[in-house]
Each structure stands twice: as C-alpha cells, then as structure tokens.
Amino acid sequence: MKEPTAGVEAAQPAVDDPYHAALAQLARAAELLELPSGTHRMLARCKRELIVHFPVVMEDGELEIFTGYRVQHNLTRGPGKGGIRYHPDVNLPEMRALAMWMTWKCAVVDIPFGGAKGGVACNPKQMSQPELERLTRRYTTEISPFLGPTSDIPAPDVYTNEQTMAWIMDTYSMHAGYTVPGVVTGKPLSIGGSEGRSEATGRGCVVVMQEAAKHFGMDLGKCTVAIQGFGNAGSVAGYYLAAAGAKVIAVSDSQGAIYNAKGLDVPKLRQHKARTRTVGGFDGAEGISHRDLLEMKCDFLVPAALEGQITAQNASRIGAKVIAEAANGPTTPDADAILQSKGVLVVPDILANAGGVVVSYFEWVQSLQKYSWSAAQVNEYLEGFMTKAFHGVYATAQERKLDLRTAATLVAVAKVTEATRTRGIYP
Numbered sequence: 001m002k003e004p005t006a007g008v009e010a011a012q013p014a015v016d017d018p019y020h021a022a023l024a025q026l027a028r029a030a031e032l033l034e035l036p037s038g039t040h041r042m043l044a045r046c047k048r049e050l051i052v053h054f055p056v057v058m059e060d061g062e063l064e065i066f067t068g069y070r071v072q073h074n075l076t077r078g079p080g081k082g083g084i085r086y087h088p089d090v091n092l093p094e095m096r097a098l099a100m101w102m103t104w105k106c107a108v109v110d111i112p113f114g115g116a117k118g119g120v121a122c123n124p125k126q127m128s129q130p131e132l133e134r135l136t137r138r139y140t141t142e143i144s145p146f147l148g149p150t151s152d153i154p155a156p157d158v159y160t161n162e163q164t165m166a167w168i169m170d171t172y173s174m175h176a177g178y179t180v181p182g183v184v185t186g187k188p189l190s191i192g193g194s195e196g197r198s199e200a201t202g203r204g205c206v207v208v209m210q211e212a213a214k215h216f217g218m219d220l221g222k223c224t225v226a227i228q229g230f231g232n233a234g235s236v237a238g239y240y241l242a243a244a245g246a247k248v249i250a251v252s253d254s255q256g257a258i259y260n261a262k263g264l265d266v267p268k269l270r271q272h273k274a275r276t277r278t279v280g281g282f283d284g285a286e287g288i289s290h291r292d293l294l295e296m297k298c299d300f301l302v303p304a305a306l307e308g309q310i311t312a313q314n315a316s317r318i319g320a321k322v323i324a325e326a327a328n329g330p331t332t333p334d335a336d337a338i339l340q341s342k343g344v345l346v347v348p349d350i351l352a353n354a355g356g357v358v359v360s361y362f363e364w365v366q367s368l369q370k371y372s373w374s375a376a377q378v379n380e381y382l383e384g385f386m387t388k389a390f391h392g393v394y395a396t397a398q399e400r401k402l403d404l405r406t407a408a409t410l411v412a413v414a415k416v417t418e419a420t421r422t423r424g425i426y427p
Helices: 018-033 037-044 092-108 129-143 162-176 200-215 232-243 266-276 290-295 333-342 355-369 375-400 404-423
Strands: 048-057 063-074 080-087 114-121 152-156 224-228 247-253 256-259 286-288 298-303 320-324 345-347
Touching (some): 018 037, 018 404, 048 129, 080 355, 092 375, 129 162, 200 298, 200 375, 224 232, 224 290, 232 298, 247 266, 247 290, 355 375, 375 404
Parallel strands (some): 080 114, 224 298, 298 320, 320 345
Antiparallel strands (some): 048 063, 256 286
16 A cells, blocks of 8 residues: 555645745736726635645556646636646645646746646556656546646646646547647647657756846856756756857755756766656765755856745855746745845746746747647747747836836736737626
C-alpha cells in the first residue's frame, strides 16, 4: 500500500497563499488604471472553477481517491490557456492565482488566450508510469466539459510533460471520436507538437534577460547566475545562459544544491541530472544549502521552482542584482517591497517565463492549420514576441516610474479591461 500522500486529499492552503499575492498585484494595477470598482471585482474572480474527486486503481490493487482542479480565470481575449501540475500541495487558491497570472501573461505577450490552470494533488515521484497514465486519463475525463481546442487548452507544468499531454489528447480524442491535436500543447512532435516547445520557457527567459541586461548596462556574457530549480525551465535557461558566455555558478533542485565559483559545466550537469535525477553529487561542485543559493551574491538569480520562494523572511538577504522569474509567483508582495528598497531589479514571471505560452500559441496555430513550422521559424518568432513584450513593459515602467512587475501587470490588466469594454457585458 502506498503512503497517503499519493492521493486522497488536497493540501490545505497556507494563510499567505499565492492567490493573495495575485490579488494584491491586481489591486495595485487597478488603482493606477483607476478601474471602476465593478471591473476590478470581476477581474478578481475566476470565471469557472471545477473540483473533481476521482478513483484510480493503483499497482497494488488498492483504490485511491484523488482531488483535481481546473480553473478558468478570464476568457475575454480567447480560450483558456494554462498548464496542469501534479504535486502534493496542489489546492484551489493556488490554481486561482496561477490562472490569474496566466491571464496577465497571455495579455503581456499579446496572444489571444485567457488564463486557466489545473492540477491534481498527488505525489508523482511515488507513482508508477501505469498509475500516472490511469490518473491522467481519468482526470481528463472528469474535466472534459471545460476542455477543447476553442475553449480550454492545457499544457505541461510541474511534474507533467509531453507524455502527460499525449495521454490527455488521446483521451479527449477517444471521446470525440476523431483526433483533436489542438486540445493540448506541449505534446510530442510525433502527434503534432511544435519544434522548440520544450525549450521555450527557458529560451524565452534568456531573451528577456538579454534585453534587461542591455537596458541596465550589463553584459550578460560576463554575468554570474544562480538558478533555483533545474527542471525544464531552469536547465534550459542555464544551457542558453552558458552558451551566451554567462557563468552559472550555482544550481539547485528539490534534493540539493551545488556551487562552483568558476562556473558549472551546464551541458554535463544536464546529463548528470538526467542520469541520477538530481544535481547533487556532480563532479567539480560543492554542496550548499538551498538558502545559500537564494542568498548568494551574483548578477542574476533565476527562481525556476515553485511559487513563494522569496518572502519577507529572506528578501533582505538576497544577494543578486537582478531576479528573472522563470517560475510562477516565486516572490511575495512583501518581498517585492523589500527588494525594491534594496535596489534589486525583478523581471516578473508574467514576462520572464512567458516563452512557454508563446510557443504553445504557435503550436496551437499549427495544430489548427495542420501545418508545421521549422525550429528556426519558431525561435525567430519567439524572440520577436519576447523582445516586443519586454520593450512594452519597460516603456510603461519608465513613463509611469514603476517597477517592472507593476508595469507588466498594468499593461496586461489594461488589455483585458479594454477587451471587456469592447465586447460589452452580456446581456
């Protein structure tokens, strides 16, 4: 019999959950934009929230009951778009926050999607591949009233991947009676995925870091970088940062952290991680604590793990000059205020990690058109979208004397508000 953490109930949200952070960021933008109170209240609420409890037969023959979610925040600018995560701490407030951030993220980079998010409270590290497949297919069936290529399109997130998306696509297609590749993005190339999608979040983050470095008089090729979280986004960002000449001096994952002042060999580290499933024990590096990594003196800190990592408790000790948020919501509002007082520049998540949803948009378009783009096309378009988005946010920050997070949120909320006003309120 597996441990109870494999399934039964979702974790209870902390008092300081990410939804409070998302609401605080929205409130600041609403104040600056002088939004009508009704519009503000509408944007503070999620349009639809689905909670499902469903059974899965485990390898030992026991029946586990899992809790899953799919939340749509705002669909004014297009279908819902957002990842699905498998993690023991998945809960409703987290899904609300992540769905709201997806709305702003899609608006910042100006793609025609609204925000959504989903997840299952489970521990995928304790589950076999057949168990994960059964969980995914049942969860897909339970949330299928929300899903569709013109209504809500999932993508990978924490502890989900291309294979997860393939199972979702296949399950949805079996119910539809024909193949529907546009129902998910981030799927394998063999069933209609896009070139460049798996690398998009990390690559897009590096594009934004390059633009930030230019605007703030830094040479990215001479910068030191610490990366918290060496999963898909963090490892890819590290690879392209090292290729650009930056020195990646510290990296962590859920099991440990490592450091080398002379710089880590990122390609070899990625091979080590793939082989051992941890960055720990990598030759030529010393072990450090997770706290040491976050507080290390460096030019760029790249949080690429979970939300709520930089808080009021540790923000004053952050040693980086610039934080580029490859994760969603890694910095709390209280921490933001402390970082600003210290002069630390924060490139916010809804801008820095938007590369994934940008290429998801490209993949969706290719699926609908039944036409594939080359890797060169995808990467060229991605760089164009990310560069344009950074310049738009930076210009707003300069014009209104705002930090980049507030400027990015203001840009996004203004676009969603304008779309709402243009469409009108039915009936």
